[in-house]
Amino acid sequence: MAEFTMELNDEQKEVRDWLHGFAADVIRPAAAEWDEREETPWPVIQEAAKVGIYSLDFYAQQYFDPTGLGIPMAMEELFWGDAGIALSIVGTGLAAVGVLANGTEEQIGTWIPQMYGDQNDVKVAAFCSSEPDAGSDVASMRTRAVYDEATDEWVLNGTKTWATNGGIANVHVVVAVVDPELGSKGHASFIVPPGTAGLSQGQKFKKHGIRASHTAEVVLDGVRVPGSCLLGGKEKLDERLARARERAKAGGGERVKNAAMATFEASRPAVGAMAVGTARAAYEVALDYATTRQQFGRPIIDNQGVAFQLADMRTQIDAARLLVWRASWMAVNGRPFTAAEGSMSKLFASETAKKVTGQAIQILGGNGYTREYPVERMHRDSAIYTIFEGTSEIQRLVIARTLAGMPIR
Numbered sequence: 364m365a366e367f368t369m370e371l372n373d374e375q376k377e378v379r380d381w382l383h384g385f386a387a388d389v390i391r392p393a394a395a396e397w398d399e400r401e402e403t404p405w406p407v408i409q410e411a412a413k414v415g416i417y418s419l420d421f422y423a424q425q426y427f428d429p430t431g432l433g434i435p436m437a438m439e440e441l442f443w444g445d446a447g448i449a450l451s452i453v454g455t456g457l458a459a460v461g462v463l464a465n466g467t468e469e470q471i472g473t474w475i476p477q478m479y480g481d482q483n484d485v486k487v488a489a490f491c492s493s494e495p496d497a498g499s500d501v502a503s504m505r506t507r508a509v510y511d512e513a514t515d516e517w518v519l520n521g522t523k524t525w526a527t528n529g530g531i532a533n534v535h536v537v538v539a540v541v542d543p544e545l546g547s548k549g550h551a552s553f554i555v556p557p558g559t560a561g562l563s564q565g566q567k568f569k570k571h572g573i574r575a576s577h578t579a580e581v582v583l584d585g586v587r588v589p590g591s592c593l594l595g596g597k598e599k600l601d602e603r604l605a606r607a608r609e610r611a612k613a614g615g616g617e618r619v620k621n622a623a624m625a626t627f628e629a630s631r632p633a634v635g636a637m638a639v640g641t642a643r644a645a646y647e648v649a650l651d652y653a654t655t656r657q658q659f660g661r662p663i664i665d666n667q668g669v670a671f672q673l674a675d676m677r678t679q680i681d682a683a684r685l686l687v688w689r690a691s692w693m694a695v696n697g698r699p700f701t702a703a704e705g706s707m708s709k710l711f712a713s714e715t716a717k718k719v720t721g722q723a724i725q726i727l728g729g730n731g732y733t734r735e736y737p738v739e740r741m742h743r744d745s746a747i748y749t750i751f752e753g754t755s756e757i758q759r760l761v762i763a764r765t766l767a768g769m770p771i772r
């Protein structure tokens with residue numbers, strides 16, 4: 364087990380500087396354009412693929428870094444560049460993690476490369492869990508997957524919503540109900556291969572922020588996928604369902620420390636790191652502005668009202684990063700999240716990003732309110748962090764229930 368450290372090693376610093384260079388030279392200059400276009404920035408993704416930033420190898424390398432700092436460092440730098448474009452670059456990872464976590468070796472080897480495509484023909488993937496009536500309340504999911512024994516196929520029907528890359532993805536990972544009696548324990552994940560009939564994009568959302576990231580409904584109308592597309596395979600699913608039925612019969616259906624919760628605790632710090640990146644970007648713009656903008660014959664930072672805001676902004680960003688790094692280190696080293704430290708890091712970092720980007724607008728005055736300066740975009744972008752991967756209210760609920768030893772549904 365690696366000791367917790369607050370210092371990046373030389374190799375990590377090299378990777379950080381490389382990512383920062385890409386964020387500063389490629390992502391940041393393209394941010395305003397793709398925000399206005401509200402389209403997936405394919406040329407930027409392709410550029411990222413060419414230098415090795417858009418690939419499973421790169422993220423796997425960071426993920427298995429025993430210090431736990433690889434992923435948060437990478438997320439912070441890319442999202443420092445721009446949140447919408449960065450999400451377009453890392454969004455495929457959400458689907459890839461779904462396959463890595465639940466898939467067999469063969470499924471991992473078959474589908475993950477198709478999610479990324481190659482340097483000359485980049486592809487993206489989508490992870491589809493949320494539904495119009497099942498957001499925070501995942502257990503009320505309705506999309507059904509029914510097994511057709513005669514053809515060894517699964518038939519999927521339902522509507523997914525809010526899917527990042529939904530409808531434009533080469534590979535979709537779809538979570539569906541296989542046993543409605545078991546709530547979230549009766550769910551399973553399926554690969555929907557490229558070009559499968561019956562899968563279509565519903566409405567594409569026009570959003571407040573992260574507008575360079577495509578978000579859409581995904582409609583599944585009699586989608587037939589081979590039995591081999593059930594992640595983990597049928598035998599494993601049947602065993603898992605049998606165990607869940609036994610537990611439900613014995614009255615132990617709602618267990619606090621279930622596997623899904625542990626997965627969320629491990630993935631939420633990465634979202635916290637994205638928020639740290641956006642917050643840091645806005646803080647840097649505000650600091651620079653406050654030291655150069657003159658009013659009443661002196662830089663505005665000479666006023667305590669402005670200076671103290673910057674002091675608070677920096678303090679909160681550093682505190683958020685420490686919570687994120689701690690939780691990431693815990694995840695990689697298999698430490699139990701006895702106080703929901705993963706949720707804690709996401710809660711604090713995402714609330715910090717919203718607050719800090721708002722303060723940055725205030726420090727820039729009228730300029731902060733315009734699209735001539737990036738902080739209004741960063742403020743719009745930051746609002747997503749308190750919503751996706753579990754809202755702030757859900758994080759508080761998870762933390763409180765974990766502290767109290769209560770079940771998390």
Ligand SMILES: Cc1cc2nc3c(=O)[nH]c(=O)nc-3n(C[C@H](O)[C@H](O)[C@H](O)COP(=O)(O)OP(=O)(O)OC[C@H]3O[C@@H](n4cnc5c(N)ncnc54)[C@H](O)[C@@H]3O)c2cc1C
Pocket residue numbers: 457490491492493495497498499500524525526527528570573578747750751752753754755756757760
């Ligand atoms: C841009 C974007 C990208 C997304 N990408 C994906 C994706 O790729 N894949 C995917 O599957 N999903 C994705 N999501 C969905 C996202 O995870 C959900 O929006 C989120 O989980 C909240 O669900 P909801 O929007 O239905 O809100 P609701 O669950 O309806 O919540 C509405 C409000 O009620 C509050 N609330 C709900 N329940 C409680 C409670 N018990 N206690 C206190 N307050 C509560 C919430 O905190 C929130 O403030 C994305 C969403 C967005 C906006």
